[in-house]
Amino acid sequence: MNSTVTTSVTEIVLPGKVEPEGLELRVRELPAPAKGQVVLRMDATGVCFAEQQMRRGKYYDQPPFPFVPGYDVVGTVTAAGPDVDAAVIGRRFAAVTKTGAWASHLLVDAVDLMPVPDAVDAVAAETVVVNGITAWQLLHRVAKVAAGGTVVVLGANGGVGSTLVQLARHAGITVIGTASPRHHATVTALGATPVDYRDPDLYARIRELAPDGVDAVFDHVGGDAVEESWRLLRKGGTLVSYGTAATKDEDGSSQLPVLKLFARLNAWNALPNGKSAHFYNFWAGKRRCRASWQQRLNEDFAQVLGLVADGVLTPQIAAEFPLSETTAALVLAESRTVAGKVVLVPEA
Ligand SMILES: NC(=O)c1ccc[n+]([C@@H]2O[C@H](COP(=O)([O-])OP(=O)(O)OC[C@H]3O[C@@H](n4cnc5c(N)ncnc54)[C@H](OP(=O)(O)O)[C@@H]3O)[C@@H](O)[C@H]2O)c1
The missing domain is CATH 3.40.50.720 (NAD(P)-binding Rossmann-like Domain)
Known part of the structure; x- marks a missing residue:
């Protein structure tokens, strides 16, 4: 069954070129998922180098300020819009969003969802999206x-x-x-x-x-x-x-x-x-043929997740912060003292 229920979302806004302390926390109603979309409840997101560039206005094709950063996410589908198979509800997926993932919930196109097996912890999976x-x-x-x-x-x-x-x-x-x-x-x-x-x-x-x-x-x-x-x-x-x-x-x-x-x-x-x-550009080929670009992503992510599940690849988790402490997470990520990925998780 598809859902039209709205969701209260907490998200972190980058209002302009600011220091990490200038990030803003916003609470709003997330619209119901449109055709082809799902609501993803964030289980883990993280800080990439891209966000360090974005807060300086130095990422190649960042959107105009203000916006919600967050390059990738692992989450659980809580609602599905029209034309989306409701079987995805309750299942865990990852997505590469470029922006928007520093949020408790977000709307994602269902075609962008990449399955994450239950055997792989969400934080571990987040380090390899x-x-x-x-x-x-x-x-x-x-x-x-x-x-x-x-x-x-x-x-x-x-x-x-x-x-x-x-x-x-x-x-x-x-x-x-x-x-x-x-x-x-x-x-x-x-x-x-x-x-x-x-x-x-x-x-x-x-x-x-x-x-x-x-x-x-x-x-x-x-x-x-x-x-x-x-x-x-x-x-x-x-x-x-x-x-x-x-x-x-x-x-x-x-x-x-x-x-x-x-x-x-x-x-x-x-x-x-x-x-x-x-x-190398992660996004190359997406405009030309979204389906085959996404297919490659799915295949490559599955390979990497398989290596995590097999214990071949050890997720490098530098630290975990709740979403409300994104400023501290960004400060740490920028401190040049970190090995691996700084991960954001939902509030305890
Ligand atoms: N082209 C693409 O599609 C694509 C996709 C994903 C990522 N990337 C790029 O991949 C890079 C890594 O991203 P990430 O999220 O893994 O970043 P990250 O976790 O923050 O790691 C950055 C790494 O770069 C080193 N570094 C930073 N500034 C440096 C400098 N000026 N000179 C030498 N080394 C420097 C850091 O060393 P310290 O820890 O000592 O500072 C650290 O080892 C970024 O440049 C990002 O833009 C590109």
Whole structure:
């Protein structure tokens, strides 16, 4: 049976370019789900790097302020709109929303729901929604590094990075991971060789570890240092660029650093050097064919969740905060002391 009952929702609003303390808590009535939609009761959401950029107005295509951030969510369906199979009510799903998930309840298109088995805890699942799919796609759909290869993962302690390290190790790949020294024990435990990203001899150190060059570099930092990532590749190697973290605190356009990066990657690809450079965009292909894009997401998320359920992939949960403490969660996520993902959960 489909439902038309409205729901009271508590959500966290980003009102403009503010410090984390400027986030606002709002309570309102959620409209009944429209055709093709469900109401998802949030069981876990989290803080991504994207929200750190959004509060500075530095995320490539963020909506105008004010809006509710929240890139992904794991939740339970409490109501289904017209044309949605009511069998989904009471079942747990994940969705990648880009914005809107910092809420006790949210409306989600039913086609965006990805099943989460009961065997996987909601908080554990949350750490591998956008992070897990991104890491899987970077490794298996873009770089396609074979077992026995060697890769460099920048930010190996981060949400995506720590997942990518584990996936690569599981695939029989040697991993060199950059991180600040406080996270070296964690990165080692994940199976990678840690190197300090603040070491002035960082790239020489990586070359000592991989004198013949590496098969892939996963670079979300961008800026001028992306050139060093490119130089680390052996012939046949792949640079997978997927962010511009280095420019988060710079004034100016949110799009210019990305466009500059594209120009650089294109120029390198045009050279007859036997190497390739890609920019990975999670959302690429969605407009062209939503069904096949979503199908890939579902497949890749299922692979990652399967590895979590099998104990191959250990969810990296940095901390849990109730939704009403999102400010503290964001402060922690931005403190540069965190390994893994800061997760938001419903009020106790
Ligand atoms: N292209 C896409 O479709 C896509 C999809 C998902 C994510 N991403 C990107 O993936 C990256 C990681 O996201 P996340 O949510 O996993 O972030 P996260 O958990 O906050 O981790 C960020 C990582 O980057 C490191 N880092 C941050 N700023 C840096 C800088 N200026 N120089 C060097 N390292 C820096 C951090 O090191 P410390 O802990 O030492 O600060 C940490 O290891 C972000 O850049 C995000 O935009 C892109």
